[in-house]
Each structure stands twice: as C-alpha cells, then as structure tokens.
Amino acid sequence: MTAALLLETQKLRKEFGGLVAVDDVDFTVPEGAIVSLIGPNGAGKTTFFNMLTGVYKPTMGRVIFAGEDLTGKPPHAFTQRGIGRTFQNIRLFQNMTALENVLVGMHTRLRGNAIQAILHTPANKRSEQEARDRARGLLEYSGLRRKDEEIGRNLSYGDQRRLEVARALATEPKLLLLDEPTAGMNPQETGDFTAFVDRLRSERKLTVLLIEHDMRVVMGVSDRVTVLDYGEKIAEGEPKEIQKNERVVEAYLGKAALAQ
Amino acid sequence: MRRRLGAAISAGWWRCLSVFGLSQKRWRSLPRTTRRAVKGLVWTGIGLLLVALLGVWQWSALVIAAIVLILVVPSWNRLVISGHRIGQWIPTIAILVLAITYPFYASSTTGVSTGLPQLPVFGTFPLMSTMVNMGIFTMMALGLNFVVGYAGLLDLGYVAFYAMGSYMAGWLASSQFSQVNVRFGGIGVIKGLTGIHISIWIVLLLAGMVTALVGILIGLPTLRLRGDYLAIVTLGFGEILPQIARNGDSLGGFNLTNGTGGISPIDPPGFGNWAHQHLGLPSNFGALGTTFDRTYFWTILVLVLLTIFCSARLRDSRLGRAWIAIREDEIAAAAMGVPLMRTKTWAYATGAFFGGVAGAYYASYNGSSNPDEFYFQISVFILVMVILGGMGSIPGVIFGACFLTYLNSEGLNNIGAWLNGHFGPGGSDVEIWHKPLDVPQYNFGIYGVILVVVMLFRPEGLIPSSRRAAEFHEGVREEYLYDVEHGAPISDATEAM
Numbered sequence: 001m002t003a004a005l006l007l008e009t010q011k012l013r014k015e016f017g018g019l020v021a022v023d024d025v026d027f028t029v030p031e032g033a034i035v036s037l038i039g040p041n042g043a044g045k046t047t048f049f050n051m052l053t054g055v056y057k058p059t060m061g062r063v064i065f066a067g068e069d070l071t072g073k074p075p076h077a078f079t080q081r082g083i084g085r086t087f088q089n090i091r092l093f094q095n096m097t098a099l100e101n102v103l104v105g106m107h108t109r110l111r112g113n114a115i116q117a118i119l120h121t122p123a124n125k126r127s128e129q130e131a132r133d134r135a136r137g138l139l140e141y142s143g144l145r146r147k148d149e150e151i152g153r154n155l156s157y158g159d160q161r162r163l164e165v166a167r168a169l170a171t172e173p174k175l176l177l178l179d180e181p182t183a184g185m186n187p188q189e190t191g192d193f194t195a196f197v198d199r200l201r202s203e204r205k206l207t208v209l210l211i212e213h214d215m216r217v218v219m220g221v222s223d224r225v226t227v228l229d230y231g232e233k234i235a236e237g238e239p240k241e242i243q244k245n246e247r248v249v250e251a252y253l254g255k256a257a258l259a260q
Numbered sequence: 261m262r263r264r265l266g267a268a269i270s271a272g273w274w275r276c277l278s279v280f281g282l283s284q285k286r287w288r289s290l291p292r293t294t295r296r297a298v299k300g301l302v303w304t305g306i307g308l309l310l311v312a313l314l315g316v317w318q319w320s321a322l323v324i325a326a327i328v329l330i331l332v333v334p335s336w337n338r339l340v341i342s343g344h345r346i347g348q349w350i351p352t353i354a355i356l357v358l359a360i361t362y363p364f365y366a367s368s369t370t371g372v373s374t375g376l377p378q379l380p381v382f383g384t385f386p387l388m389s390t391m392v393n394m395g396i397f398t399m400m401a402l403g404l405n406f407v408v409g410y411a412g413l414l415d416l417g418y419v420a421f422y423a424m425g426s427y428m429a430g431w432l433a434s435s436q437f438s439q440v441n442v443r444f445g446g447i448g449v450i451k452g453l454t455g456i457h458i459s460i461w462i463v464l465l466l467a468g469m470v471t472a473l474v475g476i477l478i479g480l481p482t483l484r485l486r487g488d489y490l491a492i493v494t495l496g497f498g499e500i501l502p503q504i505a506r507n508g509d510s511l512g513g514f515n516l517t518n519g520t521g522g523i524s525p526i527d528p529p530g531f532g533n534w535a536h537q538h539l540g541l542p543s544n545f546g547a548l549g550t551t552f553d554r555t556y557f558w559t560i561l562v563l564v565l566l567t568i569f570c571s572a573r574l575r576d577s578r579l580g581r582a583w584i585a586i587r588e589d590e591i592a593a594a595a596m597g598v599p600l601m602r603t604k605t606w607a608y609a610t611g612a613f614f615g616g617v618a619g620a621y622y623a624s625y626n627g628s629s630n631p632d633e634f635y636f637q638i639s640v641f642i643l644v645m646v647i648l649g650g651m652g653s654i655p656g657v658i659f660g661a662c663f664l665t666y667l668n669s670e671g672l673n674n675i676g677a678w679l680n681g682h683f684g685p686g687g688s689d690v691e692i693w694h695k696p697l698d699v700p701q702y703n704f705g706i707y708g709v710i711l712v713v714v715m716l717f718r719p720e721g722l723i724p725s726s727r728r729a730a731e732f733h734e735g736v737r738e739e740y741l742y743d744v745e746h747g748a749p750i751s752d753a754t755e756a757m
Contacts, residue, residue: 053595079597091592093585103578104585108597110578114606117577118570128578171597 006031006207012061021047023231034208036218039228045211053085054078080108084173086164088180092152099148102135105170142166175207182214194221363554383674388553390669394662395560396622401645401661402567403614409652411607412587414491417498419639421471421612425619426629428467430523432458460529460624464617471616472609479608502634522630526623571654650721672700
C-alpha cells in the first residue's frame with residue numbers, strides 16, 4: 001500500500017463510564033481503497049464510526065483526516081472536510097421529500113445567507129437551481145429516478161437506504177462511511193449494492209469505509225479488512241488473510257470452533 | 261344515492277345548456293383555462309344567488325359570502341394561465357382584499373358601522389383596535405414559528421423579545437432619557453421635546469436588530485440544551501428580562517426602564533412634515549383623529565406581509581431546510597454538515613427579530629411600554645397560537661394568532677354577552693343561570709379546552725403544513741409487529757379472489 005493515507009486514527013479510545021467501547025485503536029484508510037470494519041455485535045464498530053464523524057468526542061487519541069487533526073471538532077466540520085456517512089438504523093429526514101433530503105446534504109457546499117434567501121438575489125437563485133439539478137442527478141445515480149417528490153417515510157426500505165447514500169454523496173465526500181448498508185437487504189439487493197459501492201470508487205474516486213456483517217460483501221469488495229473485538233483491533237489485512245486469521249475465527253465462533 | 265343524484269343533475273345541466281347552443285362536445289373543446297374560469301364564476305354566481313334567496317341582501321354580507329365562496333370553489337384553485345398557477349393565489353388575494361378594505365366598513369370609534377350585520381353568537385365584527393392587535397400578534401406568532409415550527413425548539417420565553425422590542429421603542433422614541441436631546445428622521449413630534457426621538461420606522465428596524473442580538477446572546481448558552489431543558493431555560497429568560505424591566509428604574513443610579521411605571525408616552529409612527537406636505541403621507545399617526553386606527557392597521561398589515569414573505573422565503577432556502585432537518589433529526593442533520601449551534605441560533609435570532617419589531621410597534625401603538633404586559637402567559641399564548649394553527653404552517657399560524665387574539669380582545673366578551681342574553685338572568689330563551697356569567701374571566705381555561713380538543717382531534721393543528729400533516733397521520737399508521745401475521749391474511753384474501 002503506497003497510496004497516501006486519507007484517514008488515520010492514533011490510539012483512538014472511547015470510554016462510557018467504566019466501559020471501554022473502543023480501546024486505543026490505530027487505524028488507517030489509504031486513499032482510493034475500500035476498507036471494511038468487521039467484528040461481532042457490540043465490538044465497538046459504530047462507536048468507532050461515530051468518533052470518525054465527530055458525533056462522539058474520543059476520550060483519548062486523535063483522528064487525522066487528509067493530514068488535518070479533526071479531533072474534538074463538531075460533526076459538521078468533519079462533513080465539511082469531506083467525510084460523509086450513512087447510519088445503521090436509517091436516519092432520513094422522514095417528512096422531507098427525497099430531493100430535500102439530498103439538498104440538506106449539500107448544506108456545506110452551498111452558499112447564501114438569510115438576507116440573500118429573502119431577497120432571492122440572482123446568485124442565490126442560480127445556486128439553488130444548480131443545487132436542485134445536482135440533487136436530481138444524484139438521486140438518479142443512486143437509483144431513485146422520479147422519486148424526488150416522495151416523502152422520505154413513504155419510500156420503501158431499499159429506497160430509503162439508497163436515499164441515505166444519495167444524501168451522503170451530496171456532501172461531496174472524499175471518504176464515505178457506510179454503516180451496515182446491506183442490513184435487511186435480500187441477496188439480490190446486496191449484490192446490486194456491492195456493485196454500486198464498487199462503482200462509487202471507480203466513477204467518483206471515493207474512498208469507502210464499510211461496517212458490514214455480510215461476509216460475501218466484505219470479502220467481495222474490500223481491499224483491506226479490520227477486525228474489532230471488545231473495542232480492540234485484533235486483526236488487519238487483506239480479506240484472504242483475515243479469513244484465515246485465528247483470532248478472528250475465535251472472536252466470531254469461539255475457541256471451541258478453532259479446536260475442531 | 262348521491263351518485264345517482266349527481267348524474268341526474270349533470271344530465272339536466274347539459275340538456276339545459278344544449279338548448280342555448282352549448283353542447284357537451286363544444287364545451288369540452290374550449291380551452292381548459294376558460295372552462296375552469298367559467299366554472300368558478302358559475303359556482304360563485306350560484307352561491308351569491310343562494311345568499312340572495314336566503315334574504316341576506318346587505319351588500320357587505322354579499323361581499324363576504326362571495327369571498328367565502330371563492331375560497332371554497334375548487335375550480336378557481338386549479339386555474340392555470342400561461343403556465344402560472346394563478347388559481348392558488350386567489351384565496352390569498354381574496355383574504356388580502358378583505359383585510360385591506362375592512363376599515364372602510366368597520367368604523368374605528370363607534371365599533372362597527374351599520375353596513376356590517378351582527379353575527380350570531382359572535383356579535384359585532386372585530387373593532388379596528390382588535391384588528392391592530394391581531395396583526396401584532398400574528399407577527400409575533402410568525403416570529404415564534406421560526407423557532408418552534410421550523411427549527412423545532414420549544415421556546416417558553418418569547419415574551420422576552422416582545423419586551424425587548426417594546427423597550428427599544430421606549431428608549432429611542434420617547435422622553436425617557438431627558439438628559440440627551442436627539443432627533444433623527446421624519447417625526448411629527450412637537451418641537452422642544454427632550455429625550456431621544458428617532459423616526460419609528462428606524463426604531464422598528466433597530467428594535468428588531470437589537471432584539472435579534474439579544475436572541476443570539478440568550479441562544480448561545482441555552483441552545484446547547486435539548487428538549488425539556490431548553491424549554492426550562494427559555495422560560496427562565498422569559499422571566500428575567502421583564503424582571504429587569506420592572507426593577508430597572510435605578511441601575512447604579514441610572515433610570516433605564518422607569519420601573520413599574522413603564523415608559524410613556526412613546527411617539528406614534530409618522531412620516532414627518534416633509535413627507536406630509538410633499539407626498540401626502542400622515543405626519544403623525546397620533547394626530548389622525550378618527551382614521552387613527554385604520555392607519556395603524558394598514559401599517560401592521562404591511563409589516564405582517566413582510567413577515568410572511570420572509571417566512572416563506574426562508575423556509576424554502578438553504579437555511580430553512582437546515583432548520584427543518586434539525587427538527588426532524590438533529591444527529592443526522594449534524595452528520596450532513598448542518599452546524600447545529602449556528603443554525604439554531606439563526607432560528608432564534610430570526611424569531612427574536614420579528615418579536616422585537618412587533619414589540620416596538622405595539623409600544624408605539626399603545627404609546628407606552630409597561631412591564632405589566634410582559635408576563636409568562638403571553639409566551640404561552642403565542643405558543644398556543646402556533647400550535648393551534650399548525651406548527652410550521654404560515655396560514656395556520658396566522659389563523660391561530662388572529663382567532664385567539666380576537667377571542668381574547670372581544671370575542672369572549674361578545675360570546676358571553678350572547679350567552680347571558682339568552683340563558684342568563686332574564687334571558688330571552690331559558691334562564692339557566694341567575695347571575696351574569698363573566699366569560700372573559702375564564703379565558704385561559706377556555707383556551708386550554710380549545711387546545712386539548714384540537715390536540716385530540718387534529719394534533720397537527722387546524723391548518724397544518726403538508727409536512728406536519730404527514731408526520732401526524734402516517735406516523736400513527738398501524739405497523740404489524742410480525743411480518744407473518746401481516747402476510748397471512750393478505751395471501752388468503754388474494755387466493756379467495
């Protein structure tokens with residue numbers, strides 16, 4: 001791996017009271033890679049994600065994105081610098097239309113203050129029109145053609161997932177964090193989604209960090225896999241190595257399985 | 261039954277028209293716009309005819325009936341002329357025309373001119389002074405709507421901004437600070453008055469801006485809190501500011517607010533002598549005599565329209581989307597790059613701005629700013645207006661504000677008089693109670709009941725925004741706990757078919 005590091009964490013740690021959810025994790029994401037984060041339930045994957053996006057402030061350690069230390073910054077600063085994310089349990093703006101959802105995602109990329117909005121200055125009008133066109137384009141790209149005016153809550157489950165990705169893409173991320181994107185999808189949809197993630201990298205030059213439970217997705221699409229267990233990083237490497245790694249098998253299946 | 265009747269009427273209608281040479285075919289070949297316009301006119305005509313047949317021949321009733329009809333006739337609504345959906349503006353225009361012309365058939369001093377009929381139960385039409393109050397409260401409710409309706413922040417201390425605006429007018433347009441002598445802008449005040457006298461139009465703007473600043477100052481520490489905590493802290497600020505006003509007659513020996521006495525008199529608005537002579541605008545509203553109230557009313561109408569304009573424009577802007585996103589899901593909004601603190605503070609400041617302008621205007625209308633007016637109930641009252649009408653919905657909030665202000669100013673009084681006249685001591689119908697009932701005394705109890713009823717039967721408000729309506733109605737959609745139970749009867753049903 002000679003590519004530049006896009007994201008790096010140094011001894012990242014999160015404690016909730018006495019519980020150590022993430023335990024001094026050193027972690028890197030090279031630019032242009034698709035990296036997966038796996039681990040049993042409660043391993044601290046989502047907590048780790050939340051620290052990478054500023055939702056949680058780490059107890060200790062640092063988050064460095066594109067060479068800049070973002071530790072302790074508010075979430076919007078992370079988005080501004082180019083980290084987009086989706087949520088494990090879909091968090092759309094349920095009562096906004098699909099188009100509006102995407103437009104909210106563009107918030108940091110748009111300009112215009114209250115006065116300009118009230119006066120509808122030509123610059124503001126143009127920027128809004130462009131934003132709308134771009135949002136429609138993104139919806140179409142994410143497979144939501146002609147669903148711009150649908151209210152978020154009325155979309156089907158798969159479409160809601162797609163809309164979340166479209167919304168995250170609207171933030172114009174360099175790094176896209178997907179938290180269990182294929183949860184609840186059938187094999188067909190999962191396959192489509194894996195292809196979509198691959199396309200994101202090739203067409204949009206995105207770096208992707210994935211939390212995933214479906215091993216077919218993880219093994220099929222990732223360049224690198226990192227395994228967390230009880231908040232600790234227990235393994236890191238290429239998918240093939242990980243599959244053979246004893247500690248990983250142990251974490252997933254228990255010692256007994258290993259003994260057989 | 262209804263369908264058969266409809267078909268019969270329809271058939272009869274076409275037969276009638278074909279007698280006059282307009283067959284169904286020819287009608288259909290007309291452009292859609294024409295058809296819709298004609299339909300709208302026909303329905304309005306039929307409505308007016310009905311009014312006439314019912315014996316209400318007073319012209320004013322006719323005008324009102326016509327406007328009500330225009331509101332209900334859906335044909336108007338879909339009228340499209342060269343790509344513009346003109347029809348959807350018709351109700352708005354109708355209401356606006358009604359509002360602008362209202363002073364001409366409601367006189368200001370003696371209540372209501374004879375042209376307007378007495379309504380059942382509600383009695384006379386609102387007085388001009390009530391109309392001015394309705395405007396002021398509409399403006400405040402629209403201001404609070406930014407905070408509560410758009411950004412979803414519960415603010416129980418809105419009265420603080422109202423007080424702030426009111427005192428701004430007190431400071432900048434009265435003889436309160438007689439140590440200094442400042443005059444600025446066109447004002448119609450008698451020469452030789454001491455104190456600061458700045459043209460009210462400038463004061464309105466300044467009051468708005470300073471109040472917005474106060475909003476930001478209050479917002480910075482409080483808006484980090486969520487939900488209930490925020491409500492309690494805003495409640496605190498809503499008490500603190502009026503308390504300062506009440507006790508601010510000797511702040512280190514300096515008389516800032518004149519304490520419980522309040523600041524009075526405050527200059528009325530006016531355009532000054534130059535504008536009076538050259539443009540024919542009133543130099544000073546206070547000197548207008550009988551047309552005093554109506555000038556105030558038109559002015560507040562303009563201010564309300566500006567507020568509506570800003571509300572609508574901001575709602576559809578980048579900022580407005582961010583507000584709504586925060587209301588929907590704060591964490592997701594933050595993750596999408598919406599700066600929470602800044603965006604919330606903007607909502608707070610915008611709300612405060614309009615509260616401040618309304619407060620300053622109110623002080624100028626009343627001629628005084630008195631700490632007794634700024635109590636907690638006002639905060640709740642404005643909040644109830646927003647909730648009753650429909651949070652986040654501009655027409656809803658306007659309706660809520662107008663309705664409740666009307667009830668508060670004279671509606672309850674009129675209703676009470678009607679009740680006492682019919683059922684009270686010596687009542688014309690049945691004498692149910694034997695001591696006159698003082699209905700306005702129970703005002704907050706009555707608003708409480710109204711609110712509870714609305715929350716039970718129409719939790720999204722009387723005129724909800726489409727977004728809120730969806731939230732409440734689809735939010736309570738029955739969801740099956742297990743897919744199996746959901747699936748089985750459906751597949752059975754399809755097989756049976």
